[in-house]
Amino acid sequence: MTLLSAAGSHVGKVRSNNQDSGYAGEHLFVVADGMGGHAGGDVASALAIQSIAHIDRAFENASDAAQALRSALLEANQELAETVFEHPELAGMGTTVSGLVRVGDRLALAHIGDSRVYRWRDGELTQVTKDHTFVQRLVDSGRITAEEAAVHPRRSVLMRVLGDVDLTPEIDIEVLDARPGDRWVLCSDGLSGYVTEQRVGELLDEHPDAAAAVEALIDESLDHGAPDNVTVVIVGIDDSGSSSIGAPVMVGSAAKPLSYTAAVSKRSVRLPSLLLHPLTATSVPADEHFEPESEEFLRELIAEDERRKVRRRITWSVGILLVAGLLVAALAAGYQWTQSRxxxxxxxxxxxxxxxxxxxxxxxxxxxxxxxxxxxxxxxxxxxxxxxxxxxxxxxxxxxxxxxxxxxxxxxx
Known part of the structure; x- marks a missing residue:
């Protein structure tokens, strides 16, 4: 039987612990990417998933489901804050959450952070959610391109997350239409940050079975060095009112007993990874961290980014002048030689x-x-x-x- 939906998670090739969590049930599908490094990211994502899972039930309409999902995320936020109160060593932990609830031919979506939801329809992959990151702000304002955002030194700065960092986080909610044949992909940035959207679409097209598609997407991330944890949940849509995979499945940190003990932040890199992926497998990506979405902080980051752009322009200008100088010198030397003939x-x-x-x-x-x-x-x-x-x-x-x-x-x- 071809599975409509599936979930999978992998620690990756560099990090020592999996800070991602995922859930695929009868109606509810969620991905969470923990924040706070080795001191609590795994706890945050696991607590969030376990706290939200109770709304995996049938709803009369998608609007009710969206409100229930939003309320569940706010409850999870409160639980994370209470956990930090009991375990001060976890201060600053948080998690992104992107979740869907299927109600017939409609989907209720709730989203916070930079995990993503994609829709694959008629062979075309579309990003449905918007990242709540500083670099996304810069892209939206036209200051940088999406390509520049992918390598920006501040790409790990999150503007919205669940956790003890914000008591009333703003959560995006939306109701979306779903069509038979649609496939919805929920993923952490361990996939979206290293595998192109074109390649994601190709793998979805190649693997009609959801479990095989999840495995293929995770393997693709591993083929790119997988410096970060990677979690993928696929939700298939057919004419039935459910995309259930049978018994609910939790993956990643949510599938393991909670531990409040800090783990080592990274592990040694094996020689094959070093040789095959010298640019990605040899370093741990910067831990994502939350910064308050205040105007003062945004102004400070934007000013810093402007300074960085000025430095980059100066570097390019100096480089161009040097090349031009060398070219002029070469032309002058060449002309002097001709005049000796x-x-x-x-x-x-x-x-x-x-x-x-x-x-x-x-x-x-x-x-x-x-x-x-x-x-x-x-x-x-x-x-x-x-x-x-x-x-x-x-x-x-x-x-x-x-x-x-x-x-x-x-x-x-």
């Missing part, structure tokens, strides 16, 4: 010595008349006249003068 040719019907070379650069000649003799070209023998009209090269000025003397002697004879 001489040849004998015709000027105004007379035999003349030219300084430079016969070739030019476009309309600009690289030679000029150095000396015009009294020898009329028509007075030369046919052979000598042909040679002069075709120009006679000389290694230096004395050799050119010597050629003029020989031609003079020929005319006088």
């Amino acid at each position: 001489y040849f004998v040719g015709v000027s105004n019907g007379q035999v003349a010595i030219f300084q430079g070379v016969q070739q030019g650069i476009g309309p600009f000649p690289l030679s000029s008349v150095y000396f015009e003799s009294d020898i009329d070209v028509d007075d030369l023998s046919p052979f000598s006249r042909q040679r002069v009209e075709s120009t006679i090269n000389a290694d230096d000025l004395p050799e050119a003068l010597s050629i003029i003397e020989r031609l003079t002697a020929e005319v006088e004879r």
Whole structure:
């Protein structure tokens, strides 16, 4: 039987613990990516998933489901705050959450953070959620491109999360239409940050079975070095009112007993990973962290980004000037070399010595008349006249003068 929905999670090739969690049930599907590094990211995502799972039930309409999902996220936020109160060593932990509840041909969505929800429809993959990150703010304002955001030094700054960092977080909720044949992908940035959307769409097309598609997507992230945890939940849509996979499944940290003991933040990298993925597998991505969405902080980050752009412009300008200087120097040296050359040719019907070379650069000649003799070209023998009209090269000025003397002697004879 081809499964409509499935969930999977992998720790990746660099991190020592999985801070992601996922859930796939009868009606509810959720992905959470823990924040706070080794001191609580796994706890945050697991608590959030376990707190939200109780709304995996049938709803009369999608609007009710969306409100229930939002309320569940706020309850999870409160539980995280209470956990930090009991375990102060977890202060600052938090988690992103992206969840869907299916109600017939409608989907209720709730989202906070930078985990993502994609819709694959008619062979086209579309990002449904918007990242609550600082770099997304810069993209929205036109300050940087999406490509620049992917490598921006502040890409790990989250503006909204669940946790003890914000008592009343703003949560995006939406009701979406679902069609038979749709496939919805919920994932942590361990997938979206390292596998292109085009490749995600290709793998969904290649694997109709949800479990096989989840495995293929995770493997693709591993093939790119998987420096971060990666969690994927796929929700398939058919004519039935449910996308159930049978018994509810929890993956990642939510599938394990909670531990409040800090783990080592990274593990050693094996030689095969070092050789195959030198740029990604050898370093742990920066831990995501929350910053309050205050105007003062945004202004500070934007000002810092402007300074970074100015530094980048200065670097490029200096580089361009250096290249231009080298080019000018090369052209000057080349021109000086041409002016050390001489040849004998015709000027105004007379035999003349030219300084430079016969070739030019476009309309600009690289030679000029150095000396015009009294020898009329028509007075030369046919052979000598042909040679002069075709120009006679000389290694230096004395050799050119010597050629003029020989031609003079020929005319006088």
